[in-house]
Structure formats: structure tokens, C-alpha cells
Amino acid sequence: MKKSLWLFSFFVLILAILPCPAQSAPAYPTKPIEMIIGFGPGGAADVTARLVAGYVSKKWGQPINVINMPGASGIIGTRHTLTAKPDGYTLMMDNHAVSAMLAASQIDLPFKWENRTVIARVTVDPVFYLVKQDSPWKDLKEVAENIRKNPKVFRWGVAGVTAVGAFAMPQFLEVNNLPFDSLNRVVFKSGAEVVTALAGGHIDLAAQQYSEVTGLILAKKVRGLAVVNPERLPGLPDVPPAKEVGYPNLNVYGWQGVSGPPQLPPEVVDKWAKS
Incomplete structure (x- = not known):
């Protein structure tokens, strides 16, 4: 009897000091x-x-x-x-x-x-060069010539100094041999604010991304003059690629x-x- 009790106690002690089987952590994610x-x-x-x-x-x-x-x-x-x-x-x-x-x-x-x-x-996200729907400028060449004749009159919108427009618009000026300060820059908090301001006539020109502009182009509130893409986009076939309108070196995209x-x-x- 004493021997059996001793053996039972021994096994209980061994089990107590042995490491427990590792439990796998719950799979990610377990919370929002x-x-x-x-x-x-x-x-x-x-x-x-x-x-x-x-x-x-x-x-x-x-x-x-x-x-x-x-x-x-x-x-x-x-x-x-x-x-x-x-x-x-x-x-x-x-x-x-x-x-x-x-x-x-x-x-x-x-x-x-x-x-x-x-x-x-x-x-x-391809970049579109845009004007208001009823803008008198029909293509990028006309825009460039009007900027040349009337420097510091055009207003262009951008969603911060690191936004896609902050690089796409200076590139457009550069390829047209126009100084950077030819335009008056208006800074907004988002691309959505930029295209909304364009539709409302608060700015004259913008370079924004497909995901931001599609709705307003289809609603005929703004008009795409060119898109930085190798070919026309299926949903917006009326907007020509930049290379089709004489700007093959425009290459900024989001x-x-x-x-x-x-x-x-x-x-x-x-x-x-x-x-």
C-alpha cells in the first residue's frame, strides 16, 4: 500500500514538472x-x-x-x-x-x-490632366499657350506638396518650357477636394488620378484633356493618352x-x- 502510494505521488510530481504541450496561438486577425x-x-x-x-x-x-x-x-x-x-x-x-x-x-x-x-x-492609378467641363481650352497645347501668354493667371489645385499633382503639373510645365511659377498653386487636403474645386470653377486646371476623377468626368462636371496611360481607358474612351496629343514624356502616375x-x-x- 505504501509502495503504491509512493509510486502515485512520484508520477504526479513528474507530471507537474513536465512542460505542458504548446498551444498554438489563434490565427491572425483576432480583433479589428x-x-x-x-x-x-x-x-x-x-x-x-x-x-x-x-x-x-x-x-x-x-x-x-x-x-x-x-x-x-x-x-x-x-x-x-x-x-x-x-x-x-x-x-x-x-x-x-x-x-x-x-x-x-x-x-x-x-x-x-x-x-x-x-x-x-x-x-x-493613371493621372488625368483636367479642366472644368465648360472651359474654353480643348487640349493641352491650348492650355500651355494660354499659360505662356497669361502667366500667373491660371490656378491649379493640388492635394499637398507630395501629391501626384505636385509632380505631374511641374512636369507639364517643364516639357512646355514654362517656368514653375507660371501658375498659382492652391493646396487642398485631398484629391477629392481638388476635383470638386475644379468642377466649381474655383481653380482652372488639375492633374489627378483616375479613381478621383471618373465620377465627375462621367457627370460632365470636369473634362479630361489627356491621361497618362499607354492607351485609352475603357470607361473613358474620349480622353486621349498623353502621347496621342503630343506629350509622350508625361509619365507621372499614382x-x-x-x-x-x-x-x-x-x-x-x-x-x-x-x-
């Missing part, structure tokens, strides 16, 4: 995810983020909350994302304006712009993608990349 946008609502990054969030939320059964953090040409939202905990629950809708174009236009950034985990590019803080776990990156 924040998708940060460095610009206001309605712009290209915002539109893309909401489409991605809707699709992924439904597929994964977890909310993807799109949060707009406009300010400082996208710096505020980008800094929030890149300094967040790298657990996959704070990501951003990355784009040209908060990556390469940001680095090209800003010297003293409060973070290292290249220190991010790039997950995937989602869209390529893009959007998903990125996160540096050192995101590989399983998080893989989950997003495969979705």
Missing part, C-alpha cells in the same frame, strides 16, 4: 484592424482603402476600420503607422505621396520613410498599396498578400 489614410476622405488612397477594407473584412470576419489622418502632406498618418506596434493591427494605405514622392519633397522627416513593411501594391510598420511578422504579411 486599423487602416490609416494620410489624407482626407474621397481621395484615391481613401477610395482604395475602403474597397480593400470591405473585401477583407467580409473574407476574414474581422472589421477593417478605415481612419483618415490628414495633415502635413500625409506625414501625420504615415508617422502614426510606422511607429505603431508591428503586430498587424495598424496598417496604412500606402501610396506614392507618402513614400518616394514624400522623400523627394521633404528633407527633415520625423521618421525614416523607407523603414516600412511593404505588403502589396493594390492599384496603379499607385496605392498596403504597408505597415517595420518588422511585421511574416505570417501577417503572408495573410494579406494572399488575400
Whole structure:
């Protein structure tokens, strides 16, 4: 009896000191995810983020909350994302304006712009050169000649100093041998605000992305003079490619993608990349 009791106690002790079988962590994601946008609502990054969030939320059964953090040409939202905990629950809708174009236009950034985990590019967004629907200018050549004759009269809109228009419009001036200060620049918080201002006659010219301008072109509120794309786009066949109207060297375009803080776990990156 004593021997049996001793053996039972021995086995209980052994079981107590043995490590428990490892339990696998629950699969990511287990809670809502924040998708940060460095610009206001309605712009290209915002539109893309909401489409991605809707699709992924439904597929994964977890909310993807799109949060707009406009300010400082996208710096505020980008800094929030890149300094967040790298657990996959704070990501951003990355784009040209908060990556390469940001680095090209800003010297003293409060973070290292290249220190991010790039997950995937989602869209390529062609740039349209636009005027108001009832504008007297019928093509880009006419616009260039009128700027030459009337410098500092034209107003052009841009969604911050790192936005696609901040590079596309100076390139247009350069290829026409026009000085940069030929136009009066008006800065807005988002691409949606730019095209709305154009439709309302508050500015004369803009260079914005397909995702921002399509609705107003189809509604005949603004008119596309050219698109930076190898061929005409199926939904907007009346807008010629820039090369068709004598501007083959116009090559600025936008893009959007998903990125996160540096050192995101590989399983998080893989989950997003495969979705």
C-alpha cells in the first residue's frame, strides 16, 4: 500500500514538472484592424482603402476600420503607422505621396520613410490632366499657350506638396518650357477636394488620378484633356493618352498599396498578400 502510494505521488510530481504541450496561438486577425489614410476622405488612397477594407473584412470576419489622418502632406498618418506596434493591427494605405514622392519633397522627416513593411501594391492609378467641363481650352497645347501668354493667371489645385499633382503639373510645365511659377498653386487636403474645386470653377486646371476623377468626368462636371496611360481607358474612351496629343514624356502616375510598420511578422504579411 505504501509502495503504491509512493509510486502515485512520484508520477504526479513528474507530471507537474513536465512542460505542458504548446498551444498554438489563434490565427491572425483576432480583433479589428486599423487602416490609416494620410489624407482626407474621397481621395484615391481613401477610395482604395475602403474597397480593400470591405473585401477583407467580409473574407476574414474581422472589421477593417478605415481612419483618415490628414495633415502635413500625409506625414501625420504615415508617422502614426510606422511607429505603431508591428503586430498587424495598424496598417496604412500606402501610396506614392507618402513614400518616394514624400522623400523627394521633404528633407527633415520625423521618421525614416523607407523603414516600412511593404505588403502589396493594390492599384496603379493613371493621372488625368483636367479642366472644368465648360472651359474654353480643348487640349493641352491650348492650355500651355494660354499659360505662356497669361502667366500667373491660371490656378491649379493640388492635394499637398507630395501629391501626384505636385509632380505631374511641374512636369507639364517643364516639357512646355514654362517656368514653375507660371501658375498659382492652391493646396487642398485631398484629391477629392481638388476635383470638386475644379468642377466649381474655383481653380482652372488639375492633374489627378483616375479613381478621383471618373465620377465627375462621367457627370460632365470636369473634362479630361489627356491621361497618362499607354492607351485609352475603357470607361473613358474620349480622353486621349498623353502621347496621342503630343506629350509622350508625361509619365507621372499614382499607385496605392498596403504597408505597415517595420518588422511585421511574416505570417501577417503572408495573410494579406494572399488575400
